[in-house]
Amino acid sequence: MGSNPTLSARKPMEKHDVIIIGGGPSGATLSHFLKDMGIDSVVIEKGDHFREKVCAGGLPLGIFDILPQSVSRDFEYVPYRTFRVLHKGIVEESVTFDRPFAFGVMRKNFDEHLRNNLDVRYGEEFVSFEEHANEVIVKTNKNVYSGAFLVGADGIGSKVALLANLNKKTKIIIAEEKELRKENNSDDALNVYLGYNFLGYGWKFTKKDFISVGAGAMKKFYKKGVSNLIDPTYADIKIYPISLWDGDYNIAKGRVALVGEAASIVDPFNAAGIYHSILSSKLLSEVILDNLKKRSKDFSQYLNLLESTIFEEFRYGSALSNAFYPFLPIIKRVILNKRILEFIIRTQEDIGYLSYKEVFKRFEKSKRLEIKLIYAILKILKFM
Ligand SMILES: Cc1cc2nc3c(=O)[nH]c(=O)nc-3n(C[C@H](O)[C@H](O)[C@H](O)COP(=O)(O)OP(=O)(O)OC[C@H]3O[C@@H](n4cnc5c(N)ncnc54)[C@H](O)[C@@H]3O)c2cc1C
Numbered sequence: 001m002g003s004n005p006t007l008s009a010r011k012p013m014e015k016h017d018v019i020i021i022g023g024g025p026s027g028a029t030l031s032h033f034l035k036d037m038g039i040d041s042v043v044i045e046k047g048d049h050f051r052e053k054v055c056a057g058g059l060p061l062g063i064f065d066i067l068p069q070s071v072s073r074d075f076e077y078v079p080y081r082t083f084r085v086l087h088k089g090i091v092e093e094s095v096t097f098d099r100p101f102a103f104g105v106m107r108k109n110f111d112e113h114l115r116n117n118l119d120v121r122y123g124e125e126f127v128s129f130e131e132h133a134n135e136v137i138v139k140t141n142k143n144v145y146s147g148a149f150l151v152g153a154d155g156i157g158s159k160v161a162l163l164a165n166l167n168k169k170t171k172i173i174i175a176e177e178k179e180l181r182k183e184n185n186s187d188d189a190l191n192v193y194l195g196y197n198f199l200g201y202g203w204k205f206t207k208k209d210f211i212s213v214g215a216g217a218m219k220k221f222y223k224k225g226v227s228n229l230i231d232p233t234y235a236d237i238k239i240y241p242i243s244l245w246d247g248d249y250n251i252a253k254g255r256v257a258l259v260g261e262a263a264s265i266v267d268p269f270n271a272a273g274i275y276h277s278i279l280s281s282k283l284l285s286e287v288i289l290d291n292l293k294k295r296s297k298d299f300s301q302y303l304n305l306l307e308s309t310i311f312e313e314f315r316y317g318s319a320l321s322n323a324f325y326p327f328l329p330i331i332k333r334v335i336l337n338k339r340i341l342e343f344i345i346r347t348q349e350d351i352g353y354l355s356y357k358e359v360f361k362r363f364e365k366s367k368r369l370e371i372k373l374i375y376a377i378l379k380i381l382k383f384m
Helices: 025-036 109-115 157-161 227-232 275-296 301-323 328-335 338-351 354-364 371-381
Strands: 013-020 040-045 058-062 078-080 082-087 092-095 102-104 120-122 127-130 136-140 145-154 171-182 189-194 198-205 208-218 240-245 256-258
Touching: 013 025, 013 275, 025 040, 025 109, 025 275, 040 136, 040 145, 058 275, 078 198, 082 338, 109 275, 127 157, 145 157, 145 275, 157 256, 171 227, 189 227, 198 227, 208 227, 275 301, 301 328, 301 354, 301 371, 328 371, 338 354, 338 371, 354 371
Parallel strands: 013 040, 013 145, 040 120, 082 189, 145 256
Antiparallel strands: 058 102, 078 102, 082 092, 127 136, 136 145, 171 208, 171 240, 189 198, 198 208
């Protein structure tokens, strides 16, 4: 694979058990999970310290349970207790909970925190790889490495996926974000804006010193400037794509595997990817451990674990997405009410993340007529 057959002849090679490309949440946490198991890895990151990533930085409550042991829970965040939904700028519903159901972080600080105490090669870019019987040889713009496994944690533009002919990104959201200085009177609520863009949504929520304002929609329907409708305060708008999960299982082959957004492990309903990226890294670390013990290169267990955890959830999330966004004008009255929002957010509180499977389960058991109706629609769409 890769391209250059003379790669190994050029420079003495640095050896590691695992070579990880990308030091975002998936790559950094994978390296920690492996380290916690006594497995040696190196992270190749093309950016510098405190690299900016266009992202709203919203995290579910369960993030604290899922982080690797060696990552300190002591990082800067803003907790959200109020969830507010607006339609075309008008508040439809607002629900306040006793305890936070989500948190907001500045990505550059959060990612830097995740990379603490790791062997990260900043400013180094992955170029190509060759797979051999017992090793993978990885070439960057600065070095040549040998490892038992190569992991692509290099996000939506994954070069590892491209060169290994893995995960084609087919379900693309285009999102925009601007960051405004936080005023003293800014409220720490998670505001979701509907109705400004078809097959998409917008958001506004505070971080420690900033307010993240943004919006995204399926590529075909993206319109620049929705964030200005949400808040007209001027700031540079940054645009970045997101690759939603599309049911593609082609994410590991030979000695190469993908995690996080490189594998399109992004929630198909709300386009959030951090929690599930970290979960995918946790699952992959267990399979790498097993492979190293058995001297094998079998990633089928990684796919099985993904299927029974993340992908099953995402199938429900896709059904919800298919039922919700296209029909929003019609179902708005039924779905955007206090009881249903409470019902859904309560699930996130109990499970730690927005578990669509659990929402379906609770919908099924509910005796309330409007919930029974929604459940019937969702069931049809899920099995279509
Ligand atoms: C506008 C916007 C808002 C979002 N809001 C949220 C949100 O609120 N909550 C949420 O959970 N998710 C959100 N997401 C999604 C989230 O940002 C991603 O799912 C998440 O960053 C994926 O993490 P990752 O580690 O897999 O990839 P990334 O964070 O993309 O990290 C990949 C890393 O690989 C490095 N890299 C790439 N190519 C190479 C190479 N060739 N060599 C070396 N290094 C390389 C990059 O520099 C980068 O550091 C949002 C996305 C966007 C665009």
